[in-house]
Amino acid sequence: MGSDEGLWGSVHLHIRASSRLSGLYAAKAFMIWRKLWCPLHLSDAQRLRARKSCGAMDISNKGPIGRLTSKDTKQTDDRGFSDQSLNGLRDYPLGSVRYVATRPPGLSYQMGGCGIAALISLDGRPVAGDKIRSMLTIMEERENGLGAGYACYGLFPKNREDYCMQFFFDDEDAKAKVESLLGEHMSIMRDEKVFTRKVKTLRPPYPIVWRYFCQPRRSKEAVGGMDPGEEDHVVNLVMHINDQVDGAMCISSGKDMAVFKGNGYSYEIAEFYDLPRYSGTLWTSHSRFPTNSPAWWAGAHPLSLIDWSVCHNGEITSYGVNRKMVEMAGYRCTVMTDTEVVVYMWDLLVRRHKLPISAAAFAMAPWTYKEIELMDPESRRLAMWLRFTYREAFLNGPFSILVARGQPVPTLIALADRKKLRPLLVGQSEDNRLAYCASEECAIRMVDETARTWQTNAGSPFVAQVGKGILRDGSEHPFKVVRE
Amino acid sequence: MPERFVPVINYNTCRVCKRCVNECSYQALDFKDGKVVPAGGCVACGRCISVCPASSMEIRTVPSQFPPHGNWTERIRRGIYAQAGSGGVLLSSCGTDGDHPVIFDDLLLDAAQVTNPSIDPLREPVETVTLLGGRPGKVDVSENGVMRLEGGEKPIVVMDMPLMIGHISLGSVSYNTQKSFFMAAKELNIIAGSGEGGLHPDFYQYADHICTEIASGRFGINPEYLKKAAAVEIKIGQGAKPGHGGHLPGEKVTPLISQTRMIPLGTDALSPYPHHDIYSIEDLAQLISVTKEAVEYNKPVGVKIAAVHNVAAIASGVVRAGADFITIDGFKGGTGSSMRVIRDHAGLPIEVAVAVVDKRLTDEGLRNRVTVCAGGGVRCSADMIKVLALGADVAMVSTAPMVALGCRVCQQCHRGLCSWGIATQREDLMQRLDPEVGAQRVVRLFSAWNEELKEVMGAMGIDSVESLVGNRDRLRYQGPNPKIAEIMGVKHIGEGWG
Numbered sequence: 001m002g003s004d005e006g007l008w009g010s011v012h013l014h015i016r017a018s019s020r021l022s023g024l025y026a027a028k029a030f031m032i033w034r035k036l037w038c039p040l041h042l043s044d045a046q047r048l049r050a051r052k053s054c055g056a057m058d059i060s061n062k063g064p065i066g067r068l069t070s071k072d073t074k075q076t077d078d079r080g081f082s083d084q085s086l087n088g089l090r091d092y093p094l095g096s097v098r099y100v101a102t103r104p105p106g107l108s109y110q111m112g113g114c115g116i117a118a119l120i121s122l123d124g125r126p127v128a129g130d131k132i133r134s135m136l137t138i139m140e141e142r143e144n145g146l147g148a149g150y151a152c153y154g155l156f157p158k159n160r161e162d163y164c165m166q167f168f169f170d171d172e173d174a175k176a177k178v179e180s181l182l183g184e185h186m187s188i189m190r191d192e193k194v195f196t197r198k199v200k201t202l203r204p205p206y207p208i209v210w211r212y213f214c215q216p217r218r219s220k221e222a223v224g225g226m227d228p229g230e231e232d233h234v235v236n237l238v239m240h241i242n243d244q245v246d247g248a249m250c251i252s253s254g255k256d257m258a259v260f261k262g263n264g265y266s267y268e269i270a271e272f273y274d275l276p277r278y279s280g281t282l283w284t285s286h287s288r289f290p291t292n293s294p295a296w297w298a299g300a301h302p303l304s305l306i307d308w309s310v311c312h313n314g315e316i317t318s319y320g321v322n323r324k325m326v327e328m329a330g331y332r333c334t335v336m337t338d339t340e341v342v343v344y345m346w347d348l349l350v351r352r353h354k355l356p357i358s359a360a361a362f363a364m365a366p367w368t369y370k371e372i373e374l375m376d377p378e379s380r381r382l383a384m385w386l387r388f389t390y391r392e393a394f395l396n397g398p399f400s401i402l403v404a405r406g407q408p409v410p411t412l413i414a415l416a417d418r419k420k421l422r423p424l425l426v427g428q429s430e431d432n433r434l435a436y437c438a439s440e441e442c443a444i445r446m447v448d449e450t451a452r453t454w455q456t457n458a459g460s461p462f463v464a465q466v467g468k469g470i471l472r473d474g475s476e477h478p479f480k481v482v483r484e
Numbered sequence: 485m486p487e488r489f490v491p492v493i494n495y496n497t498c499r500v501c502k503r504c505v506n507e508c509s510y511q512a513l514d515f516k517d518g519k520v521v522p523a524g525g526c527v528a529c530g531r532c533i534s535v536c537p538a539s540s541m542e543i544r545t546v547p548s549q550f551p552p553h554g555n556w557t558e559r560i561r562r563g564i565y566a567q568a569g570s571g572g573v574l575l576s577s578c579g580t581d582g583d584h585p586v587i588f589d590d591l592l593l594d595a596a597q598v599t600n601p602s603i604d605p606l607r608e609p610v611e612t613v614t615l616l617g618g619r620p621g622k623v624d625v626s627e628n629g630v631m632r633l634e635g636g637e638k639p640i641v642v643m644d645m646p647l648m649i650g651h652i653s654l655g656s657v658s659y660n661t662q663k664s665f666f667m668a669a670k671e672l673n674i675i676a677g678s679g680e681g682g683l684h685p686d687f688y689q690y691a692d693h694i695c696t697e698i699a700s701g702r703f704g705i706n707p708e709y710l711k712k713a714a715a716v717e718i719k720i721g722q723g724a725k726p727g728h729g730g731h732l733p734g735e736k737v738t739p740l741i742s743q744t745r746m747i748p749l750g751t752d753a754l755s756p757y758p759h760h761d762i763y764s765i766e767d768l769a770q771l772i773s774v775t776k777e778a779v780e781y782n783k784p785v786g787v788k789i790a791a792v793h794n795v796a797a798i799a800s801g802v803v804r805a806g807a808d809f810i811t812i813d814g815f816k817g818g819t820g821s822s823m824r825v826i827r828d829h830a831g832l833p834i835e836v837a838v839a840v841v842d843k844r845l846t847d848e849g850l851r852n853r854v855t856v857c858a859g860g861g862v863r864c865s866a867d868m869i870k871v872l873a874l875g876a877d878v879a880m881v882s883t884a885p886m887v888a889l890g891c892r893v894c895q896q897c898h899r900g901l902c903s904w905g906i907a908t909q910r911e912d913l914m915q916r917l918d919p920e921v922g923a924q925r926v927v928r929l930f931s932a933w934n935e936e937l938k939e940v941m942g943a944m945g946i947d948s949v950e951s952l953v954g955n956r957d958r959l960r961y962q963g964p965n966p967k968i969a970e971i972m973g974v975k976h977i978g979e980g981w982g
Contacts, residue, residue: 113599315600317944318951320958328849359625368948369613382625382633387950388615388640389623392852396951398600419608419947421601479631 098263099296100207101168101249103336114301114313115142115266116424117438118284118402119447120412124467125433126154129275132283135436135443136266142313142439143287147300148269149261151309153410154281154466156256159213162189163234163306166252166259168207168298174247175208181245185237186214194258199271202264206272207297211258231306231351235331238305242334249298249334254307257406261286261300269300281466282410284402286311303339307406308347312339313422313439314399325392345393346403357413358461362478363390365418365459379479400424402437410466412437414474418459426462426474427453435464485565486549489526494540495519504532504541509903509913510896529894531903563824574824577897577907579724579816579861579883582828587835588867590963592977596945603947605938611948612934614646614878616675616715616855617784618808638808639784641714644673645934646872646949649926650813650859650882651697651719651788653679655732655741655753656820656897657886658914659686661906664889664922666690671927675714677880680730680755682744683709697788698775700729701755703745710778715809718771720759721790723817723860726831729755731821736900738909769805776806784808784855791815791837791860792830796844803850811880812837814860818883820907821898834860835874839972842875842954851954865936872937874972875954888929889922957981 117135121127132150156164165182169175182188194209216233238250252259257280260273266287286301302309316322316338323333326344329352333340342364349360363386366372372383387394398421403413414437416424427436427444429451436444436451444451456462456474463472476482491504491513498520505513505520512526526543533541550558563574596602603610617640624634649665656679663686669676670693678687678696682704687694691712698705699719710716721727732741732753742749762768768787775785786809787802789795795812802810814834819827838858845851858871859880868879887893890904897907905917937949946952960977961969969976 315945317596317600317946317958318955320955321951321953324846324851324954328846328852330849353622355623355625356627356631359623359631366948368609368611370609378630378632381637382623382631384615384640384642385620385623385633385637388617389620389852391619391950391953394948394951396946396948397596398945419603481627481630 098203098205099298100205100263101170101174101247101298103298103334104296113142113289114311115139115287115289115439115443116285116311116313116400116402117436117443118282118311118404118412118414119434119436120283120410120464121281121433121466122428122435122464122469123433124281126279126281127283127434129270129278129280129283131447132285133267133270133275134446135438136285136287137270138442138446139287139438139440142289143266144289145265145268146290146295147261147263147288148266148286149259149300149302149311150270150273150275150283150285151252151257151259151302151304151311151404152278152280152283153254153257153404153406155258155278156213159189160256162213162215163253163255164211164213164258165234165238165250166194166209166211168209168249168251170205170207170247172208174245175210177245178241178248179212181237181241182212182214185217185233186212187217189213189215194260195274195277196272197274199264199268202262202268202272207262234306235347239332239334243332251298252302252304252309254304254309254406257304257307257309257404257410259302259304259309261297261302263295263297263300282404282406282412284309284311284404284412286313286402299335299337301339302402302404303335303337303343305343305347308343308351309404310339310343310346311402312342312399314338314395314401314417315397316341316395316399317397318394321392322395325390328392342395342401342403345395346405349390349393350405356481357411357463358472358476358478359386360393361413361415361459361461362386363393364395365415366394367418367459367478379477382479398422400439409468412462412464414456414462415460416456416458420458424456425453426456427451428470432469435470437462485562487524487526487546489528489543490546491522491526491532492542492544493520493522494542496540497538498540499538501537503535503537507531507535507903507916509901509908509910527894527896528892529896529903530892534890575821575898576824576827576895577819577821578893578895579818580828581895584816584833585963586861587833587963587968587972588861588863588870590961590968591835591870591974592960592962593866593869593873593940593944594958594960595943600945602945603942605935605942608942609947610938610942612645612937614643614949616641616643616648616809616857616878619853619855621852639782641675641784642673643675643878645930646876646878646937646953647672647674647868647930647933648695648857648859648878648880649674649676649885650817650880651677651679651695651717652882652886653681653697653703653730653732653820654684654744655679655681655736655909656730657907658902658905658909658917659684659740660914660917660919660922661886661889662687663919664917664926665885666694667919667923668885668926668930669693671923672930674930677717677882678713680719681732681741681753682746683713684740684744688712695786698771699755700757700759701745701753703747703753703755707778710775711780711783713783715784715786716775716779717786717788717809717811718759718768718775718807719788720762720768721788721792721813722819723790723813723815723831723834724819725822725826726790726792727757728823728826729757731755731898733821733898733900736909741909765801765805768802772806786811786855786857788813790817791832791834793832795832795837796840799841800844800848800850803845803854807854809855809857809877810841811857811859812841812876813880814838814858817860818886819897834858834862834871836968836972838871838876839874839956839974843973846954865933865940868933869937869940869952870959872949872952873955873959874974875956877950877953885926885929888925889917 191212319338331344400416400422405411462474464470514523665676680699695715696713734752787807788811815831857878858876902908962977
C-alpha cells in the first residue's frame, strides 16, 4: 500500500476543439477531492509535479487507506463524505452473484463514463507495463471499480506468428470444452496459465485465465469446401465459443498481443496480472464508470477480436442501428455492449472492406452534409457514398475511442465523435520516441512532464504506427493521404 | 334512411347571403321562403361553416335513429340497406375509419439523461438529410496521395427531410391539388409521388421532385414520364386496397384526365388487380430491369407493395429482384376510392409491417442494399418519428398534406364532389384551391414536422436521422398486447437498456 494524498484540484478546461462546429466551448471545472492510492514507483515529488502541471495543488497528507473494504477505518474528507459513500458501489449485498465468463442474465447494454489511455512506441523499442498503469490510474474520477483493462501489442516475440487466444474460464469443465474445440480447429503450439495473483481488495470469484498460441487448422470439410481465410476462420471460432460454450469467453485472439482485463479498479487489475512483467510496443487501457452493469469480468474493456482491440469512452445512441450492420455481416454479439459492435465495425470496414483508416473513421464520425458541400467534387462524391453506404456505421452520440490493430504493423487510432462530446488528448514526447493518448492531460503528464500535447479535431482520427511515427495528428482533411 | 349529419343555421345572425348554399357541392342546403334550410345529404365536409361570414352555421351529428344493439351496429345495418337497395359493392374513400387500435400510440420515445448529452438543434447541427436509392453495401476507395471513390455510382435522390408525399394521382385529385404538392415538394426539396395517373405536361418543371409510378393500368406512361422523374416506382399494391388495382370512377374522367391518362372520356379507369406481365417474382425482376433500362440507369427504381401478412418475405423477394427502394403502404393508408370491405378488413398495420420488413431484410443481409419508405397511417410528426425508428428511411404521408389543404376527411372522394376542390375534377370546385396557398400550407406543415423530428432526435442524443432509422432500442411499448412488441422487436416500458 502506498500513501494517500488529499488534493484540492481545480481541473483544467476541456475545450471542445472543433474547427468545424459552431464554436462551442464546453468548460468543465470541478473541485476535486482526490485520494491517491499510489502503487507507482514514483516519488511523491514526481507525482505532485504531474498534478501541478494540471493545476492541482497539494494541501495535506493523509494516512494510509484501503480503498474499498468496509472494515477499513472510516475516513471523512473535508466535505463530510466518507470512504464508504465513495466506495459503496463495491459493497455488493452478501451472496450477490458476480460474473466472470458467464454473461449476466438480461444484460443487453452497458453504459457509463470511462477513462482511456494509450501509448505507442514510435521507434519500436518496447515499453514496460508500469507506464500505462501510471497513466490510467491517475484518472480516478473516471472509474468506480467495476472494470478496467489493458491491451498490449508486440509482447510475444517468440510466438509472433501465432494467434494468442486468451480465455476466461469459470471452471475446468469450460476449459476442457474449449480445448476440444480448439483442438478441432486450431493447432495448439503451446499453452500456459496467464500469470495472476490474489489481490486483497478484489473479491472472488477469479477467472481461470489461460492462453493458447495456435495456428488455424483449416479443414476443407469443416467449412463446406469454402476457405474463408485465416482471420475469418479465427473470427468464426471465437464467435462460436463466446456464443455457445457456457462459462468461457475468449477475451483476445490476435497475433503477438493480449488483453489483461477484469472487474476492479485499474490499479487492482494491474496488480492482478502483474502488468510490469510485460513489455510491448503499443499499449491501450481503459477504466470504467458504468452506471448500470453488473460486475462482469468479460464485459470490461478493451474488447478485442483477432488483431483489433477497442477502448471506448462513450454511449452510442445509435447502438441498435450499428448492431444491425455487424450482424448483417455475420458477426455475433456476445458481450452485448456498444463497444463490441465498434470492434466488429473496424474489422468489417478496414480488414474486410479494405477502407483506408481515415475513410472508415469518416464513416463512423462523418462530416455534416453542409460541410460535405464545401469539399472539392471528388471528395464530395466519396463523402456522400461513404455516408450513404455505411449509414449503419455512423456512431452517433458521445464517444472517444482508442483502437489498436496489431497487423501488419501495430497501429494506434484515436477518434472522438463529430461533436467532440467526450475528451481526447494526444501527446508526443520531446524525443519523438513515444506518442500518448488519454482522456485527461494528467495521464500524459504523469509519465512525461515535457511532452507536447494537442487535441484532435472532432471526428478526425489520430493515427500512429510502431516504427513509422505519427501518420495523422487529428487535424487533416479526411481524404488526404498524409504520410504513407 | 335517417340523416347522419344536419346543418343547423342560427337565423338570428344569418345574413342570408346564400354563400353556404352556393358552396355546398353536395346540395345539402337549399334556399326556401327567404331562408337557408337543410336539404339532406350533409356529409359534414364543413365547407359551409368556413365560408359563413356571420358564423351562423353549425353541423350537428344526428343521434342514432336505430334501436341500440352492440352487435348489429348502425354501420352494419346501414350497409345492408344500401346493398339491398343497389346490389353493388360498398365504396368508400380515405383510410379505414374503423375503430382499430393505433399501435403508434402505444409506443413511447426515449430521451437522453446524464450518461449522454442531449443535443439542442437550435445551437448545434442536427441533420435530417435523407438519401433515397439503392445502396452498394460496400465502397471501394483508392489511395494515391488522395482518396478517391472507385467504380460507378448508383443513382440517388438527396432530400432534405425523411419525408415524401405519397402517390396521389391526377384524377383522384384535382390539377390544383397536384400542383400544390409538387410546388411544396420542390420548395422543401423532398419527393412527391405522381400517382398512377400519368404526369400533366405542366408538371414536368417539377419532375426533379417527382417520383412517377408504373401501375398495372400503365396510364400515361411515356419515355419522358420515366426519364424526367427523380425516381420511378412500380406499384404492386396500395395499403387501402391490397390485392386491388387503382379505381377512378368515370365521373372524374374529364378531358384533362383522359388526355393525361390516355384513356377514353368518362370511362371508369380500373387498373387490373395484378400487372398482367407480373404473375410471379421473377416477372417483377424483369420489369425492374426493363424500367432501369428505360431510365438508362440514371434514376432509382423502386417497388411499392401493400402491407400484407407475408410482407417481410415479399419485401425480401422484391429487394432480391433488384429494387433500389421499396415502399410499404400500411393497412390504414388512404385512397380516392376503394371497396369498403377491403379497406376496412385487409392488410397489416404499418407499424408492424415496417418492423418485420426491417428485421427480415437485416436477417438476410439485405437491409444495407435498399432504401425503405413506409406510410399508410402516419398522421403526425410523432407517427413519422416512430415509423423511422421502426425501420423506415423515409416516411410517406398523403392524407396529412390533404388535410393541410382543407380536407375534412369526410370520406366522399369517390363521388368527385369535394367541396374543397381537392378530390374533384369539377372546374368550379377546383378553383376553390389556390395552388400557391396550398403549397405554402404543406411547406409549413412539413417544416414544422421536420423541426419536431430534430427536437426529438436531439433529446435522444442523436444528431443525424440515419441513426434513428431502425433504432428500435429507443422505443418502448406500453400497449395492451406485449406480443405485438415482441414481433416488432420493441422492448416493453420499464425495461432499460440492459
